[in-house]
Amino acid sequence: MEKIIMLGTGNGGTLDLYNTCFVIQNGNGKFLVDTGGSIEIIKRLKQVNIDLNDIKHIFISHSHTDHILGLIWMFKKLGRASINGEIETNINIYCNDVVYKSIMEVSKHVLPEKIVKGICNIVDFHILKDEEKIDINGVKYTFFDIQARGTKQFGFECKLNEKRLIFLGDETLNPNLYERVKKSDYVMHEAFCLDSEESIFHAYEKNHSTAKSVSKVMNDLEVKNLILYHTEESHNNRKELYTKEGNENFSGNIYVPDDLEIIEL
Template identity: 65%
Template sequence: MEKIIMLGVGHGATLDLYNTCFVIQNEGGNFLIDTGGSIEIVKRLNQMNIELSSIKDIFVSHSHTDHLLGLIWMFKRMATLKLDSNHKVNLYCNDLTYDAIIKVAEQVLSEGLIKKVFSNFNIQILTDGNKKIIHNIEYTFFDIRAKGPKQYGFECTLNNKKLVFLGDEPLNKELFDRVKNSDYVMHEAFCLDSEQDIFHPYEKNHSTAKSACEVMNELNVKNIILYHTEESHKEKRKELYIEEGKKYFNGNVLVPNDLEILELK
């Protein structure tokens, strides 16, 4: 049975919520999607009983701080693990994201550490529509046609359900056909629609719970998973986002908390 373990559900500047990243876990292993922005990633994995050395597949959606910088901290921690040369970690990302990873790593890590860690990595540069089998699941990676830096999402089938991950921007109309009729869509929601004057989501290429749910409802999506949110409502966040989303979405609205495990049914 596959599970989605949400390590973080916050946006790029949250303090209590960790930045959005998660693990798809099945009998085959742990697939990490995005890394958050700090060394907290390692702690979060530990909290969910996931050893850093068990992460052999990592996907980084795009080059922004809150998705990429945790990887730099993972490199630092991995350098302490004394991994043998047969230990290989697949790093999946688009070309521009990879450029950013290398540039940041070169600026902030020693040459020796980079050499050591990268000897354990297989770099897999993704192009639009690339398919990869990861732990017996076929993932189709695709360009989400972001307004910001080149960003990739993916679709896959988990527990016989079609799941689409759309990164951290509103769904581009060019991708409507891909997303239509999906069982589960993972879509960002920066804030509540009623609070857009406070958080200005559209200026930041983000959605509200309402706008994300309206589009997914049009596309006949059955379940929407909202993440990459602000954190001002603390423990009320889940309830308020679900309440707003449900007004505009006929299916199920899920708003996970940090460290929540989702099982797709």
């Protein structure tokens, strides 16, 4: 059974929610998508019974702190394991050229040289091109530039259990990609805040969406299932509120996962 394990669902400013990142798991392995912004990524993997050394495929969508810095903490542990000869197979990291430069530059300045060398011995970087296709754990992924208004950012599409899933990073969907997304089985899209609170959180000026705005677009595109993440955390009943606003504007199924929640496809 293929499933999505949501390690974190918060946006870049959350404290109690971890920053958005998740694992796609099937019988062939685990694929980590983004890493959040702190050492909390190590704890989150342990909480869902995933050994760090079992992660052999990692995708970093873009170079913002809440997506990339968790990888540096992973490097600290993996680099030591490499030095000690505890890792037998290499780790594949998929990212665009801007992300790659950011990873290497940050690592050089914040990690000991021997750790960086240890990482270089076990990590294979795959610098993605727009529309590049890669087989990961038996699933064919097509990585594509989401044409973000901010920093360069990639998403992907794939088929899980014969369902077409599209991950769109953490910016409002560019209209140039509407045809690509149309009639998808599952779409993963950010929802920075509730529409009624846009004036508080200023989602639009940050190139983000509200639960209402994204739900209306996905409804027009005839998407069947919509997974909302990258939210603020001011509400104890966040799931209920975001689901309600989404359902008022979307005729399919709305998922507003909590941290550590599992979505089975």
